[in-house]
Amino acid sequence: MVTSGDAYVILPAALDGLIQALRADYRVLGPTVQASAIVYDELTGLADLPRGWTDEQAGGHYRLRRRDDGALFGYVVGPQSWKQFLHQPVQPLWRARQSEDGVTFEPPPTPARPLAFIGVRACERRAIAIQDRVLLEGSFADAHYAARRAEAFIVAVNCGQAGGTCFCVSMGTGPKVEDGFDLALTELDPAGEHRLLVEVGSERGGRLMAGLPQRPATAADRDAAEAAVARAASQMGRAMPAVDVPAVLARNLEHPRWAEVAERCLTCGNCTMVCPTCFCTTVEEDLDLAPDQAGRTRKWASCFTLDFSYIHGGSVRQSGRSRYRQWLTHKLATWHDQFGSSGCVGCGRCIAWCPVGIDLTEEVQAIAASEQG
8 A cells, every 4th residue: 555655766657657546637838848948838748848858057158958867757857847837927807798688798718627736846846835825824714826736746847957057956956855745756767767756645646656566665765865966956057145145135225235136137037937936917908809708817927027016106116136136136036025035945946037137145145254253
């Protein structure tokens, strides 16, 4: 009998059975290679996974590269996060239709099937937990997010390597997934005795695991999994400075560094779009060409746009300096006041996908260092 907390070993081919079993009840989503990047899309089988691919990341730089082995999860993270499926970029709120009988309002359709995510990294699992806190807790839960988050099945993947922009260790968010998963995979020896150690995190994960060809994990398997995660932890390309970041930023709201970074910042909003925790939205009204129909749609927004802080008379944050400062201080400082944690999980996406390579860890380090003389 497979129970929560157990660990087993499967061969890579068994992942196809896992995907097919999930497809019976879920819409299965996972990593694929598209448009020269690792992106999350629907999976139909094992062949859809990015076997033998890795990614090379630095400030303002992302490239796919071929590996020397057949690793299925040998990349770090791509430009997308799981947020796009739970907190959709474009969310219809309602449609209104006018007829002879009056005006009727139609809510958006509910998800037809629950979601299953394959390949959720530790930083991404923490990001989902942060979005849960923001969008599900409190007096005003987001019903659209709740409908997609309900029953979501999570197959996590512990990292075996880190990227040039990763800093999850310094944020306490990885590289090992600690909780919140149904199954957690650790890929072992893809160039040799290729196998995956699977940890069971829930009862339904155990039921699914029981139907796959597997064997109990040995001490050697567990040691190999721990070594893989430790290797990733030692490879971090970045680190958040070991200081009280909220306090440092709060003391330096007029620091000259904000003007220096503003000279490079394009205020394009890429960092907010790729961030797995940013949640800001705007609402738009739309009219069909047909005069008897209208609707309301919610869309992702960015604090880097002038419209985001627009009130009667103009934008509150008219300079790039003020908008970058707002983003960074909210993400790393005032998020603690609102939600009890940092809004950053150390995935490094904002660094890689910034066109000019602005590095938030570098900015914090510069401000912190100035206080030390």
